[in-house]
Amino acid sequence: xxxxxxxxxxSYANLLQAHLNRPAFDFEGxxxxxxxxxxxxxxxxxxxxxxxxxKQHYLGPDTAAMTARIEEMRxxxxxxxxxxxxxxxxxxxxxxxGIAGPxxxxxxxxxxxxxxxxxxxxxxxxxxxxxxxxxxxxxxxxSDATKWIAQTDDIDIASFEKLSMAIEDTADxxxxxxxxxxxxxxxxxxxxxxxxxxxxxxxxxxxDFLTPAFAQEGPRKLPALNMWAQxxxxxxxxxxxxxxxxxxxxEGLLVKIPRPERYAIHKLIISQxxxxxxAKARKDIEQARAIIWAMADQPYxxxxxxxxxxxxxxxxxxxxxxxxxxxxxxxxxxxxxxRDVVRLEGVALGQRLLFSVSGxxxxxxxxAAGSSSTARHEAAASNRSQIEALIKRxxxxxxxxxxxxxxxxxxxxSKKR
Numbered sequence: 001x002x003x004x005x006x007x008x009x010x011s012y013a014n015l016l017q018a019h020l021n022r023p024a025f026d027f028e029g030x031x032x033x034x035x036x037x038x039x040x041x042x043x044x045x046x047x048x049x050x051x052x053x054x055k056q057h058y059l060g061p062d063t064a065a066m067t068a069r070i071e072e073m074r075x076x077x078x079x080x081x082x083x084x085x086x087x088x089x090x091x092x093x094x095x096x097x098g099i100a101g102p103x104x105x106x107x108x109x110x111x112x113x114x115x116x117x118x119x120x121x122x123x124x125x126x127x128x129x130x131x132x133x134x135x136x137x138x139x140x141x142x143s144d145a146t147k148w149i150a151q152t153d154d155i156d157i158a159s160f161e162k163l164s165m166a167i168e169d170t171a172d173x174x175x176x177x178x179x180x181x182x183x184x185x186x187x188x189x190x191x192x193x194x195x196x197x198x199x200x201x202x203x204x205x206x207x208d209f210l211t212p213a214f215a216q217e218g219p220r221k222l223p224a225l226n227m228w229a230q231x232x233x234x235x236x237x238x239x240x241x242x243x244x245x246x247x248x249x250x251e252g253l254l255v256k257i258p259r260p261e262r263y264a265i266h267k268l269i270i271s272q273x274x275x276x277x278x279a280k281a282r283k284d285i286e287q288a289r290a291i292i293w294a295m296a297d298q299p300y301x302x303x304x305x306x307x308x309x310x311x312x313x314x315x316x317x318x319x320x321x322x323x324x325x326x327x328x329x330x331x332x333x334x335x336x337x338x339r340d341v342v343r344l345e346g347v348a349l350g351q352r353l354l355f356s357v358s359g360x361x362x363x364x365x366x367x368a369a370g371s372s373s374t375a376r377h378e379a380a381a382s383n384r385s386q387i388e389a390l391i392k393r394x395x396x397x398x399x400x401x402x403x404x405x406x407x408x409x410x411x412x413x414s415k416k417r
Contacts (some may be wrong), residue, residue: 001293002141008097012136013322015090015245018256021072022083031070033062036166042066043169058121058169058224076194087251093204094248099136100143101248102129105205109155110253112178113207116171120258121224124239126210127156129259131287133245138260140294158210158239161231164224171225179207196230208232212236234316237309261298261305264291268323269309269316282350289349293401303398324348324396326355328388333380335373341404342380344388348395355391357405365410390414 017045031044047056052219060066074245095101102110106129111120124130126232135142171178179198184207186195196219198208211220214229238258247253258266264287271284295302310317331345340359345352359376362368366387368379380387387405393413 001041001290004141005097005136006092008099008136009139011090011093011097012075012099015087015094015248015252015344017133018083018087018090018246019246019252020069030074031059033222036168037162038156039166042070056169057117057172060120060362068149084251091248091250091252092214094136098141099248100132102253106155107247107249109182109207110247110249110255111335113155113157113175114181114253114255116173116175116178117169118157118171118225119254120174121169121171122159123157123225124159124242124256124258125156126158126235126238126258126263128287129155130154130263131291133247133255134247134260134263134291134294137245138291138294139259142290154206154208154209156208157225158212158235159222159225159229160236160239161211161220161222161229163224164211169224175225175227179365191347194228196228210235212239234266237312259301259305260291261295261301262308264288264295264302265305265309265320269319272319272322279281285350288323289351291325292399296400296402299400306397306399321396324399326392326395333377333384335377337373340371340376342376344380344391346391349399353401353403355395355403355405357387357391361405361407361410364407 010412029045031042033040035041042059042062043056044059058339059070065205088346097175101107110125110129113123119125125133131142160233179378184198185199185201187199187206188195189195196210197206197208206389209222209227209229211222211229211231211233213233214236217231217233219228221227222229242258243254245255245257247255257263267284268289271281274281274284292302306320309320326346326348328344328346333342335342335346339356341356342359342362343354343356346355347353357366357380359368359371362376362379363371366379366383368375390410390413391403391405394409
């Protein structure tokens, strides 16, 4: 997997920071906080017309990052034309460096959603359109690892129903107006008053609104967006604590996407629920694998995301058990002199991988009589089932393209039984 050039990573970091520092709208007075349902949120006043009344607009939850952003917004309420020129030049640098942005169909739709305040009001971009942003977020070319990235998918927007009810702000201009101007119409449903999906007349493209299901699945109203959304299980895990990202279109579009580690683990869980949908399940696994391999330098975040998913109950754990399983087959152990490890081939996340056990571990825990290749190989072969079980256990909690079973791993994993 190729790493993005440092110049591109710097350009993207500058682009993201410029968008974060830019006020979401021209506000009057100082931003202020409000307490709603025992949580604190930031707001600012906007006068919608000269001499008109002030309207409170939602900025986001009270976090250290939000407080820092507001301080920066106060200092740098830069001229809009200057911002557009600077941000557009950074987007051009990304494009010149091979970063693909939204196509001519998707770009205007994302722009309409952004301008209406969808992402400011708690909306999160999910699905393949979110996945396309992880190249820049993780600093790698994920397109090298998956064939699905170039395919066009519907736009999926997810939001928490309770947050939408609490923030007491609405999309402006209205989403109905914005989508209608782009030619979208509500998809027909049994209840004509409730549409959770909007499609173009030729039904070639749609925008779907989603929300987590905490009880029965079904349509739920999102007051902030003035839209109905289809509730789905497992979605609350995916969109918890989303991150900011910029889509490289025109001067850039500031959106919210799931944390990459949660996106990957959510995809693994969903892949196990797609009955009779092999192509979509393969796509889920492929996207998850690409992110997991790309996060090799962030093992803690990935392991924590797995623990959080496991904490949600037996069905979640069982789905991850299946998704993160390894099939070893009957391939033989092979000794590697350069690294003093014995390797075993297996298939995990739809890909053939080499798993290793260190020579030290073979001596300390599996009775290797000396450091010769023969002694190492015999010890591994004699304890194959135990070694396979320990490798599976390590991969289940810390998936990686390179798993090495060390003495410390054997001791720690044996205690977790």
